[in-house]
Amino acid sequence: MVIPTVPANCQNCPHLHKSLLGTCQLSELAMISDGKVHQSYHKGQLIFQQGSRISGLHCINKGKVKVSKVSANGKEQIIRLAKEGDVLGYRSLMIGNTYSTAAVALTDCVICQVPRLDFLSIIKQNSQFSDSLTLLLAKSLGQAEERMLHTAYKSVRERLAEALLLLHEVFQPETNTVFSIPVSRDDLAALASTAKETASRLLSEFRDEGLVVTQGSRITILNVEKLRQISAVCD
Helix, strand or coil: CCCCCCCCCHHHCCCHHHCHHHHCCHHHHHHHHHHCEEEEECCCCEEECCCCECCEEEEEEECCEEEEEECCCCCEEEEEEECCCCEECHHHHHHCCECCCEEEECCCEEEEEEEHHHHHHHHHHCHHHHHHHHHHHHHHHHHHHHHHHHHHHCCHHHHHHHHHHHHHHHHCCCCCCCCCEECCHHHHHHHHCCCHHHHHHHHHHHHHCCCEEEECCEEEECCHHHHHHHHCCCC
């Protein structure tokens, strides 16, 4: 894995404008820059584990990440997908000492970690940062409620179309080019809240309908609008 250069000063990060840290003052960004560490992760590697002790706020500098929970019976449910500029672990930092979820690299990643004390210090002194964090928490809660309703009322076919649209949004490059999405059938099933066999069968149906192309674990979406129509049946 070739590790991209991470700016020593967070002010120079290309993702700052779309990050929670974009509301920080220059002095706060300097403090974060002095205290942060960055770590590279290979695809499939665990970034943090559910139930482990919180080490700080995680900022994605490079790559895509899945955030998930594992139930008592060992079933994984993907809570969200995250990309460059997103932050991880902020809810756990606010409510306890351990991570309530797990995070795993979907691609090779570089993650910057802000120490917990620096994160809490900024909350106390920067009202704009606190407001942005509150909005982020509210948005996260709203998305969780929406997923719960969709699991209850949408068919598996509709949920799979919705999962593919989410993957398309997260992996879409800035340039308007055709791209493929590297996602395992297990992850696709966990994202759609269904069994792996069901996800594979419906994905084959989508392929036969000309909506997607599959090659191994990679999926290329050909008809975004049709998938939107399928996913919105119960909306």
